[in-house]
Amino acid sequence: MLGHQKVLKTLRAAIKNNNVSHAYIFEGANGIGKRETALAFSSVLMCEAEDGPCGKCKACLLFQQGSHPDFQEIYAEDDKSISVENIRNLLKGLVIRPLYSEYKIFLINNADKMTVQAQNALLKSLEEPPPYVVFILAVQSSAAMTPTIRSRCRRIFFNKLTYEEIMGILKEKYGNSKPEWDFIVPYSDGVIGTAIGLLDSPHYLEIRDEVLDKVVQLLNSQDLDLFSLYGLFEKNDDKIDFILRVMLLFFRDMLVYRQTGDFRILINSDKKDMIIKNTGIKVSGIMKCISAVWSAKKSLEVNANFQLAIEVMLMKIQQNSSKQSVVS
Numbered sequence: 001m002l003g004h005q006k007v008l009k010t011l012r013a014a015i016k017n018n019n020v021s022h023a024y025i026f027e028g029a030n031g032i033g034k035r036e037t038a039l040a041f042s043s044v045l046m047c048e049a050e051d052g053p054c055g056k057c058k059a060c061l062l063f064q065q066g067s068h069p070d071f072q073e074i075y076a077e078d079d080k081s082i083s084v085e086n087i088r089n090l091l092k093g094l095v096i097r098p099l100y101s102e103y104k105i106f107l108i109n110n111a112d113k114m115t116v117q118a119q120n121a122l123l124k125s126l127e128e129p130p131p132y133v134v135f136i137l138a139v140q141s142s143a144a145m146t147p148t149i150r151s152r153c154r155r156i157f158f159n160k161l162t163y164e165e166i167m168g169i170l171k172e173k174y175g176n177s178k179p180e181w182d183f184i185v186p187y188s189d190g191v192i193g194t195a196i197g198l199l200d201s202p203h204y205l206e207i208r209d210e211v212l213d214k215v216v217q218l219l220n221s222q223d224l225d226l227f228s229l230y231g232l233f234e235k236n237d238d239k240i241d242f243i244l245r246v247m248l249l250f251f252r253d254m255l256v257y258r259q260t261g262d263f264r265i266l267i268n269s270d271k272k273d274m275i276i277k278n279t280g281i282k283v284s285g286i287m288k289c290i291s292a293v294w295s296a297k298k299s300l301e302v303n304a305n306f307q308l309a310i311e312v313m314l315m316k317i318q319q320n321s322s323k324q325s326v327v328s
């Protein structure tokens, strides 16, 4: 199971009705499952059986081992663009008939990273493809594709997965759910790659713990040395997007809990004790903390000075953390 069952159903129907397009654009956020869906689609196209993949035929075995000669894929390496040479290399075997399957499949991951020349090199093959060829262009947004390429492809949109779909995939992959999943699933915002990325690198969750501890310290101490806090941000400056999002979601939860008293709707539900303990902070103060994090995020996006942006944010949070008495 990998989510996107509706997309797969459409693709399967196309195979059944002999209506497979020569070129597809798979469009959706990074990590949403476009490549996995392209592989699943390819495995059906390749299989010798009627309602594949059977997992047993020669085509299936070769495909599972990643060595099917009729399937080729490329990526944009290290975020570089895909050049005209990359495309020419990929297309070298285009005119050779498929060896083990009815189809020959070319998957271009990060196809929106193709240069215009690369797109033009591809265009000729898209316009007059050999009958057995299927191109799959996986993109975040097809806006980067030339209109002529777009007009030659059938576009398939990948929506975000639901909470239940993400949960289901994680259970299948990792077994029983753990408390931190209550954070990871909503944090992933429908993008399965984000959830898997967090689970596969526990370091992120450690950073989250550390950041939230520091934020709580900051909220509870008017004379905490901000410079000592800054070290944590400096050490993890390559993960600053993650850190700021963690902070935003934490303040969001404080606001939600403050207004509703319902901890079941918290994103950081594994940290509910922490949130409940800090519930005395005024709503207006929490709002200002949210806007402080938001401004830091915006400043860093336009390459403002890192240290300055973070310290200003920490200072504003400290200033707005004054508590009002809570009626018990």
Ligand SMILES: [Zn+2]
Pocket: 046, 047, 048, 049, 052, 053, 054, 055, 056, 057, 058, 059, 060, 061
């Ligand atoms: Zn098979």
